[in-house]
Amino acid sequence: MISDKLSHASSIFDPTLLSRCISCGFCLPACPTYALTCDEASSPRGRITLMRALESGTLPADDPTLAEQASFCLGCRACEPVCPAGVQYGELLEQWRDFQWTGRRRPLAVRFLIFAAERARAHRIAGRLRRAAHTPAGASQHSLMLGCFERSLFPGVSRSALALAPELAVPSNQGCCGALHAHNGEPGRGRQLAEQLGAQLPGQIVTTSGGCAAHLSSVIGRDRVSELSEYMLHRVTGQVRIGDRRARVALQDSCHLRNGLDVWREPRAVLSTVAEYVELPGAARCCGAAGTYALVRPRDSRRVLDPKIDEIEAAGIDYVVAVNPGCLRQLRQGLRRRKSAVRALHIADILRLAAD
Numbered sequence: 001m002i003s004d005k006l007s008h009a010s011s012i013f014d015p016t017l018l019s020r021c022i023s024c025g026f027c028l029p030a031c032p033t034y035a036l037t038c039d040e041a042s043s044p045r046g047r048i049t050l051m052r053a054l055e056s057g058t059l060p061a062d063d064p065t066l067a068e069q070a071s072f073c074l075g076c077r078a079c080e081p082v083c084p085a086g087v088q089y090g091e092l093l094e095q096w097r098d099f100q101w102t103g104r105r106r107p108l109a110v111r112f113l114i115f116a117a118e119r120a121r122a123h124r125i126a127g128r129l130r131r132a133a134h135t136p137a138g139a140s141q142h143s144l145m146l147g148c149f150e151r152s153l154f155p156g157v158s159r160s161a162l163a164l165a166p167e168l169a170v171p172s173n174q175g176c177c178g179a180l181h182a183h184n185g186e187p188g189r190g191r192q193l194a195e196q197l198g199a200q201l202p203g204q205i206v207t208t209s210g211g212c213a214a215h216l217s218s219v220i221g222r223d224r225v226s227e228l229s230e231y232m233l234h235r236v237t238g239q240v241r242i243g244d245r246r247a248r249v250a251l252q253d254s255c256h257l258r259n260g261l262d263v264w265r266e267p268r269a270v271l272s273t274v275a276e277y278v279e280l281p282g283a284a285r286c287c288g289a290a291g292t293y294a295l296v297r298p299r300d301s302r303r304v305l306d307p308k309i310d311e312i313e314a315a316g317i318d319y320v321v322a323v324n325p326g327c328l329r330q331l332r333q334g335l336r337r338r339k340s341a342v343r344a345l346h347i348a349d350i351l352r353l354a355a356d
């Protein structure tokens with residue numbers, strides 16, 4: 001049954017954003033889903049054509065191709081930096097999903113994760129039980145963002161970040177930044193949560209999650225948010241060694257950090273300082289974690305990940321480094337399936353390893 005919202009498709013998109021695409025196709029080679037299918041509908045240009053058809057009513061709102069493509073898109077925004085017309089695809093996708101994933105049409109896994117992200121008290125308790133970082137004595141007016149799922153899944157990341165930058169305050173009452181909501185059909189709630197977090201955390205906010213950094217800065221301002229490698233840029237020390245040689249490390253970019261905030265030189269610079277840095281040919285390409293994607297479309301997520309694991313194994317490296325907890329989880333799973341000797345680490349952990 002088609003809901004009221006779906007039967008009256010119009011004014012879904014910001015017309016200025018939707019009109020910007022000139023259909024040049026420069027974005028096609030950058031798009032991981034187009035690489036998988038070679039199908040125009042799975043490309044950024046094809047999806048914008050679908051959005052326009054939805055907006056104009058040429059396609060009915062319950063057309064199955066619309067549902068499929070809104071979900072198949074990784075939301076990686078690799079199409080943005082290569083676009084000569086400055087199309088803000090990420091925003092268009094948020095507006096599309098706000099419409100497409102209304103109510104029960106939202107994938108079950110996304111509904112569950114948003115429900116879980118809203119349980120701020122549970123995250124606080126999990127953070128305490130898992131011994132995530134807490135405010136040390138003498139902390140400055142800047143703060144470390146804990147991240148809701150990172151607190152439970154990778155509590156050591158915040159401890160490492162705090163060991164590197166002990167001047168940071170870590171308020172335990174902090175909630176979700178709203179990135180999960182914004183990328184999965186609830187942009188209004190996503191903004192509201194980011195504003196709340198901006199008010200809760202004093203000073204400059206340092207994050208260990210590229211996706212959170214991009215969303216938070218889009219709401220509260222770029223000058224208030226730093227990803228950890230930006231913050232640590234000129235203060236890393238030590239070396240990561242394997243026996244008597246420097247460790248060989250590679251980076252997996254965070255899509256939103258790179259394509260949304262243009263932060264990709266900084267993690268490379270800090271890694272080059274503490275180890276022998278190796279650039280993977282596809283470092284900038286999505287790993288398939290893509291927020292909720294690995295849960296919503298596990299098969300496609302693996303299809304995106306598999307060539308990346310091939311590259312990692314061929315590179316002769318000791319560590320592959322992630323700047324986002326979702327990417328870290330995805331890489332670890334892929335490497336474990338292959339029984340690979342390469343270890344995946346968060347950038348906070350490898351910098352701490354160097355400093356110790």
Ligand code: SF4
Pocket residue numbers: 020021022023024025026027028044045048079082083084085086087
């Ligand atoms: S590169 Fe930009 S303008 Fe060209 S087709 Fe892609 S989105 Fe449209």
Ligand code: SF4
Pocket residue numbers: 030031032033034042043044047072073074075076077078079080089
């Ligand atoms: S966000 Fe990523 S997957 Fe989606 S259209 Fe752009 S490049 Fe392709």
